[in-house]
Amino acid sequence: xxxxALAFYPFGASHALAAAVGxxxxxxxxLVAARMALGGGVQPAGxxxxxxLAGVIFKWVVVLAVLGLGMAWWRLPPLPMLxxxxxxxxxxxxxxxxxx
Numbered sequence: 001x002x003x004x005a006l007a008f009y010p011f012g013a014s015h016a017l018a019a020a021v022g023x024x025x026x027x028x029x030x031l032v033a034a035r036m037a038l039g040g041g042v043q044p045a046g047x048x049x050x051x052x053l054a055g056v057i058f059k060w061v062v063v064l065a066v067l068g069l070g071m072a073w074w075r076l077p078p079l080p081m082l083x084x085x086x087x088x089x090x091x092x093x094x095x096x097x098x099x100x
Contacts (some may be wrong), residue, residue: 001027004087008080018076022084025066030092033059 001023008015037055040047063085070076 001084001088001091004080004084008083011080015077015080018070018078018080019084019087021066021070021074021076022081022086023088024084025063025070025081026085026088026092028066029059029062032062 001020004019004023005016008019033055035055036058037052040051043051067078067081067085070081071078
């Protein structure tokens with residue numbers, strides 16, 4: 001996320017901020033998903049699967065809401081936000097692969 005923001009900094013501060021907002025959207029969505037999926041304690045398997053599914057759905061709702069706010073309210077350019085989103089998502093995937 002920070003590397004994406006630094007890569008867009010030569011194009012202007014708004015582009016760098018947009019990349020940071022895109023990555024921050026992924027982080028915020030992942031936090032919401034983790035709280036939703038893991039916050040229920042010990043439950044039956046059906047409830048756990050339901051909480052995991054709800055967590056994924058709420059993650060993408062939060063991501064899309066933050067991206068929408070970035071474009072509509074803050075008037076940030078969309079391409080750097082998408083690159084920041086992609087960079088943060090790939091970082092999460094790589095972190096999970098290296099964790100094994």
